[in-house]
Amino acid sequence: MMSTKHSAVWGSSSLAIAIFALSSSPILTRITEHDMGPYGTIFNRFWIASLALGLGKVVKLLWDKQSGRLSTTDNKAYTVQDFFSLFLVASLDSICLVTWAWSLTKTSVANSNLLHNTTPIFAAVGGWLLLSQSFNRRFLIGMILALGGTFLIGFNDFHIDRDTLIGDSVALLSALFYAATLLVTEHLRVKFDTSTILLWLYTLGGLLLLPLTLLFEDRLFPASFSSWSAVIGLGLCGSIIGLGALFYSLKQFSSSFVSLILLLEPMIAAVLAWLIFAEKLSWLNGLTFIIVLSGIYLAKSDGELDNIGSTEAT
Numbered sequence: 504m505m506s507t508k509h510s511a512v513w514g515s516s517s518l519a520i521a522i523f524a525l526s527s528s529p530i531l532t533r534i535t536e537h538d539m540g541p542y543g544t545i546f547n548r549f550w551i552a553s554l555a556l557g558l559g560k561v562v563k564l565l566w567d568k569q570s571g572r573l574s575t576t577d578n579k580a581y582t583v584q585d586f587f588s589l590f591l592v593a594s595l596d597s598i599c600l601v602t603w604a605w606s607l608t609k610t611s612v613a614n615s616n617l618l619h620n621t622t623p624i625f626a627a628v629g630g631w632l633l634l635s636q637s638f639n640r641r642f643l644i645g646m647i648l649a650l651g652g653t654f655l656i657g658f659n660d661f662h663i664d665r666d667t668l669i670g671d672s673v674a675l676l677s678a679l680f681y682a683a684t685l686l687v688t689e690h691l692r693v694k695f696d697t698s699t700i701l702l703w704l705y706t707l708g709g710l711l712l713l714p715l716t717l718l719f720e721d722r723l724f725p726a727s728f729s730s731w732s733a734v735i736g737l738g739l740c741g742s743i744i745g746l747g748a749l750f751y752s753l754k755q756f757s758s759s760f761v762s763l764i765l766l767l768e769p770m771i772a773a774v775l776a777w778l779i780f781a782e783k784l785s786w787l788n789g790l791t792f793i794i795v796l797s798g799i800y801l802a803k804s805d806g807e808l809d810n811i812g813s814t815e816a817t
Contacts, residue, residue, distance in 0.1 A: 514755025551738030609670025649798025
């Protein structure tokens with residue numbers, strides 16, 4: 504019983520850390536647009552995260568060797584299906600982040616982040632079709648309520664013209680790939696730990712994006728201090744801390760519930776924009792915060808969700 508409660512606390516804490524870390528990503532991505540396009544931004548984000556994770560793995564290996572502890576976490580035999588799943592999750596996450604970064608050049612941060620976080624729709628459908636997950640009426644009502652609240656966030660500045668419509672559509676497409684990434688990761692978490700999945704993801708993703716960056720971008724690396732700071736922040740805070748904590752939480756919660764909690768991200772991003780860029784928050788923003796939180800509480804009160812996707816990595 505204590506072990507279950509302990510796991511629940513760690514899972515909830517990891518999810519909270521993930522939300523705050525990932526909320527900084529759209530702001531940091533917008534900063535890099537002064538020097539690079541979406542391919543360059545995500546490529547630099549990936550290689551920085553991959554380098555940091557690789558160094559961490561080496562340090563841990565040396566520490567375990569000196570301490571006389573032999574770690575068996577990374578000694579599991581890889582199957583052809585494992586390699587396929589790792590390549591798939593790297594491809595899906597790369598497409599997700601590139602399309603999201605590209606959408607930020609065509610539409611507002613609010614609209615892009617809002618539509619990018621419609622992931623619960625796709626995650627719930629994917630979980631139902633592929634993983635045989637089931638949801639009762641309370642969860643579905645809570646999800647609809649939370650999604651409705653997030654759409655109200657961008658209601659004031661949701662103007663449709665050609666560029667904005669393209670940007671909004673691409674942001675919505677990124678949500679589809681985000682949901683697919685979570686579903687494949689949930690499957691991988693049964694066998695592999697978070698750091699192993701992330702190292703494969705960022706290494707393979709960086710290799711996939713390198714030729715595209717060389718082909719479509721003017722430069723491979725940032726040209727200014729602000730852009731370097733932003734991509735380092737994306738690599739360390741967004742990719743390692745944010746996604747690492749997010750993937751860890753998938754041991755305790757289902758991908759559908761995790762993606763639902765991520766609806767808090769647009770609200771936190773709006774608050775950060777208010778603090779950093781002095782963007783105004785209206786009474787409508789406050790109302791939508793209450794609506795989204797109510798929807799999340801309603802869905803979380805369904806106890807069955809705590810057991811979905813709670814398979815421990817062995």
